[in-house]
Amino acid sequence: MTRRKKVWLGIFSALLLAVVVLFNLWQSAIERNRQVPVGPFRIAGNLYYVGTTNVTSFLITGPNGHVLIDGAYPETAPMIKESIAKLGYSISDVKILLNSHAHADHAGGLAELKEASGAELWASEGDADIIEAGGRGDASFGPIRYLQFFGFGTFPPVKVDNRFNDGDTIRLGTLELVGHVTAGHTPGCTSWSFPVQVGDSTLLAVSIGSLTIPPFASLVKPESYPGIRQDYERSFEQLRALPADIFLASHTSWFQLQRKMQLMKGAEDSVSFFIDPDGYHKFINREEEDFKAALQKQQSEE
Numbered sequence: 453m454t455r456r457k458k459v460w461l462g463i464f465s466a467l468l469l470a471v472v473v474l475f476n477l478w479q480s481a482i483e484r485n486r487q488v489p490v491g492p493f494r495i496a497g498n499l500y501y502v503g504t505t506n507v508t509s510f511l512i513t514g515p516n517g518h519v520l521i522d523g524a525y526p527e528t529a530p531m532i533k534e535s536i537a538k539l540g541y542s543i544s545d546v547k548i549l550l551n552s553h554a555h556a557d558h559a560g561g562l563a564e565l566k567e568a569s570g571a572e573l574w575a576s577e578g579d580a581d582i583i584e585a586g587g588r589g590d591a592s593f594g595p596i597r598y599l600q601f602f603g604f605g606t607f608p609p610v611k612v613d614n615r616f617n618d619g620d621t622i623r624l625g626t627l628e629l630v631g632h633v634t635a636g637h638t639p640g641c642t643s644w645s646f647p648v649q650v651g652d653s654t655l656l657a658v659s660i661g662s663l664t665i666p667p668f669a670s671l672v673k674p675e676s677y678p679g680i681r682q683d684y685e686r687s688f689e690q691l692r693a694l695p696a697d698i699f700l701a702s703h704t705s706w707f708q709l710q711r712k713m714q715l716m717k718g719a720e721d722s723v724s725f726f727i728d729p730d731g732y733h734k735f736i737n738r739e740e741e742d743f744k745a746a747l748q749k750q751q752s753e754e
C-alpha cells in the first residue's frame with residue numbers, strides 16, 4: 453500500500469471510529485432519558501421488583517433488614533427509592549447493596565442509594581476497584597476506554613465496604629445470597645442466586661449479571677483484559693449448572709419482564725409468570741451463540 457493510501461485509510465478509520473463512538477454516546481443518552489419506573493410489585497415471597505422499564509433493581513426483604521441488587525443509572529436512584537417507599541418499606545432498612553457489574557447503567561445509582569440507606573456495599577474482587585473509581589479503568593470498553601477521560605461510561609464513585617469471591621455467600625439475618633462471578637462482560641461481573649419461599653416450596657431465583665460483549669471488547673490478543681475469553685466460556689457453564697426456577701437479569705428484556713407483566717395483569721399471583729427455567733436456558737444458549745460468533749469473527753480478523 454502506498455503511503456498516501458495508508459494516510460487516507462488512517463483518516464477514514466478515525467472518522468468511522470468517531471461516528472461509532474458518537475452513535476454510542478447518543479444511544480446511551482437516549483436510554484438514560486428513557487428510564488421509567490415500572491411497578492413496584494412483588495415477584496414472589498420476599499422478592500420485589502423496584503427497577504425501571506429497562507434496567508432492573510430487586511429488593512429482597514428480611515426481618516433483619518433488606519438487600520437491594522443494583523442501583524441502575526445515577527438518574528434512576530430516586531425512582532428506586534420511591535419504588536421501595538411505595539411498597540411500604542423504608543430505604544433506611546436496606547442494609548446491604550449488591551451489584552451485577554461495574555457499568556453506569558447498574559452501578560450508577562449506588563452512591564446515592566448508599567448515602568440514603570447507610571447500607572454496606574459488597575462487590576466482587578474483579579469489579580470493586582472499578583466501582584470505587586466510578587467506572588474509570590474499566591477494560592471492558594476496549595480501546596474506547598480512553599473516552600473515560602471525557603466522562604464516557606463513568607458514574608459517581610462509591611466506596612466498597614466488603615469484597616467477595618466467586619461462590620461466597622452474603623448473609624443478612626435469614627437472607628442468603630450467593631455471588632457467582634460470571635465474568636467476561638466485566639472482570640467481576642456477578643450473577644446472584646438466592647432462595648425464595650413460596651408457600652411450602654423453596655424456589656431458586658437467579659439474576660444474570662450480563663453475558664453480552666461490550667462494543668469494541670477484544671476476545672483475542674491483545675484481549676480487553678487477560679483471560680476474558682476463558683471467563684466467558686466458564687460463565688456459560690456456571691450459569692447452566694444452576695438449578696434456576698425464577699429467571700431474572702440486569703436488563704428487563706433478557707427475561708421479558710414487560711411481556712410477563714402484561715400476562716400477569718389481573719392474575720392472582722405473579723410468581724408463576726417468573727418461574728421460567730426454559731427462558732433462562734434459552735437466554736444462556738443465545739448469548740453463547742453470539743459469543744461464539746463474535747469470537748470467530750475476531751479470530752478471522754487476527
Ligand SMILES: [Zn+2]
Nearest residue numbers: 553555637662
Ligand atoms: Zn454492562
